[in-house]
Amino acid sequence: MTQDDTGVAVTGMGLVTPAGADEPTFWAGLCAGRSVARSIDELAGLxxxxxxxxxxxxxxxxxxxxxVWRMARFVKLAVIAARQAVADAGLSPAGWDGSRVGVVLGVGVGGVSVLIDNLRKLDDAGPxxxxxxxxxxxxxNAAAGEVAIALRAHGPSLATATACASGATAIAVARDLLTSGRCDIAVAGGAEAVLxxxxxxxxxxxxxxSTRTxxxxxxxxxxxxxxxxxxxxxxxAMLVLERTADARARGGRPRALLAGAGSSTDARHPTAPExxxxxxxxxxxxxxxxxxWAPREVDHINAHGTSTPLNDAMETALVSRLFPHRPSVTAPKGVLGHTLAAAGAIEAVATVLTLEHGVVPPIANLDALPDGFGLDCVTKEPRRQDVERAVSHSFGFGGHNVALAFERA
Incomplete structure (x- = not known):
């Protein structure tokens, strides 16, 4: 058995994003490199x-x-993405052993809009x-629970909350569930809807x-x-993960290998990175x-890249020090904005697509790097690149750090 056969494979992906509610539309929007931000009526006056x-x-x-009437917006997004991912993997809840299927779903805030609506009702009309x-x-955890119901998944069902790293944490935890033998299929990702x-x-x-109104x-x-x-x-965004040998045995199509995952905590400040x-x-x-892998073997980095002064400076220092060979860097938040708990999962999908297509999407609105930022950022237009190995970064308030290492299948 080869090393590939003993690892974990991504066999399905699904997502709903501001750039598109399906994989082809999302990928086209990301590669176009234009932000989809706009004024929102509900936010007028802020x-x-x-x-x-x-x-x-x-x-x-x-x-x-x-x-559907019992689901908050973030739950609906999660259910839609999960169904897409399972269908993409060529699987069906009707045909699997649900006791061996796990769900791990990262959420940062939850149904705050529902809470606000009911607070108004309490003030206006009483309890x-x-x-x-x-x-x-x-x-x-409503999203993890409803996804498990929708997929008839009776294995471990977990909700991870590591702020903006939550989706990536979910994928890392799902990998652990598979390698430990606690389940055979894991549906993992993140969801957030708090506008x-x-x-x-x-x-x-x-x-x-940003205040660029x-x-x-x-x-x-x-x-x-x-x-x-x-x-x-x-x-x-949701990913279907399976042990590579199991995926190949059933005739599944590994889209990429989740070769490794790492987590740490700054333990320094509630909002500012080290x-x-x-x-x-x-x-x-x-x-x-x-x-x-050795650091020099990494071809590409999908950066957390929030567009904040502190994060981008920290991430530049990290990449410059650990990867002096200057792998290509992209940052999807230029196009998508920061989807908080969903970001790590959406960017995991983007990383897999880069491995598959040999294309690195450009960073929106980046004309020139500051002095001292020695990164090889992809700008203006997509870059053709033969990417074999890539790392996706996710960092969250509370000092949570997660990195996912993906390899071409």
């Missing part, structure tokens, strides 16, 4: 009134079940007006958001000298060690 919102899909119709489904709709005035105003008050499409500018904060987004990136480097090195 200091930051723009975001990257999902349009062009009827979520209720896409879920297509009578139970009798509150929905009896408020609790099961707003709790962060409400309260949450956007809170991030703006924190100083995390006159130019929303130019606001998210990862690694640019004049970056001033991130742009809020929403979305979901400036020199040493904590993040620990996660990347753990992923490389698990994959059995």
């Amino acid at each position: 200091p930051v009134d723009f975001a990257c919102r999902i349009d062009g899909i009827d979520l209720d119709q896409a879920v297509g079940e009578r139970t 009798e007006a509150i929905s009896p489904l408020l609790v099961p709709m707003m709790i962060p 409400t005035p309260l949450v956007v105003a809170a991030f703006a008050k924190l100083g995390a958001l 006159a130019d929303p499409a130019g606001a998210s500018r990862p690694f640019a000298a004049d970056r001033d904060g991130f742009v809020m987004g929403e979305g979901a 400036p020199d990136g040493r904590g993040a480097q620990q996660a990347v090195e753990a992923a490389l060690d698990q994959a059995g």
Whole structure:
């Protein structure tokens, strides 16, 4: 048995993003390298009134079940992405042993919009007006639970919450479930939908958001000298993971190999990353060690790239120090905005697509790097590149760091 046969394979992918609600549309939008940020009516009057919102899909119709009424928006996104991923893998809940199927789903905030709506009802009409489904709709693990129900998955069902690294953490945990033998199939990823005035105003008050209200499409500018904060987004992405030998035995198509995953914690500050990136480097090195790679073997990096002054400087220091051979770098948040808990999973999909297509999408709105940023950032247009090995970075408030190492199948 080869090393490939003993590892973990990505056999299916699904996603719903501001750039597209299916894989081909998403990939085309990412490769176009143009931000989809725009002014949002619901945010009118706020200091930051723009975001990257999902349009062009009827979520209720896409879920297509009578139970849709009990799902918050982030749950609907997760269910849609999970079904896409399972279909892409050539699997069906009707044909698998559900006791051997696990679900791991990262969520950062949960159904805050449902909570806000019911708080208004409480203020306006008293406790009798509150929905009896408020609790099961707003709790962060609602997405993992509803995905498990939709897929008839009776194995481990977990909700990971590591802020903006949650989706990547879910994928790393799912890999562990497979390698430990606790399940045979894992559906893993992340979902987030919090484009409400309260949450956007809170991030703006924190100083995390770009304030380019006159130019929303130019606001998210990862690694640019004049970056001033991130742009809020929403979305979901799910991956089907299987042990490679199992996937090949059933005639499945490994789209990429999840060769390694690493995690660490800065243990320094609740919102600011460690400036020199040493904590993040620990996660990347753990992923490389698990994959059995030397840093020089990495061809491409899908950066966390939030467009904030602190993150991009930290990530530049990390990449420059650990990868002096200058692998290509992209940052999808320039196009998509920051989808918070979904970001790591969406960017995992983008990394797999880069391996498959031999194309690195450009970073939106990046014209020139600041002095001292010695990265090989892909800009302006997609770059053709034979990528064999790639690493995807995810970092979150609380000092959470996750790195995923993907290899071409």
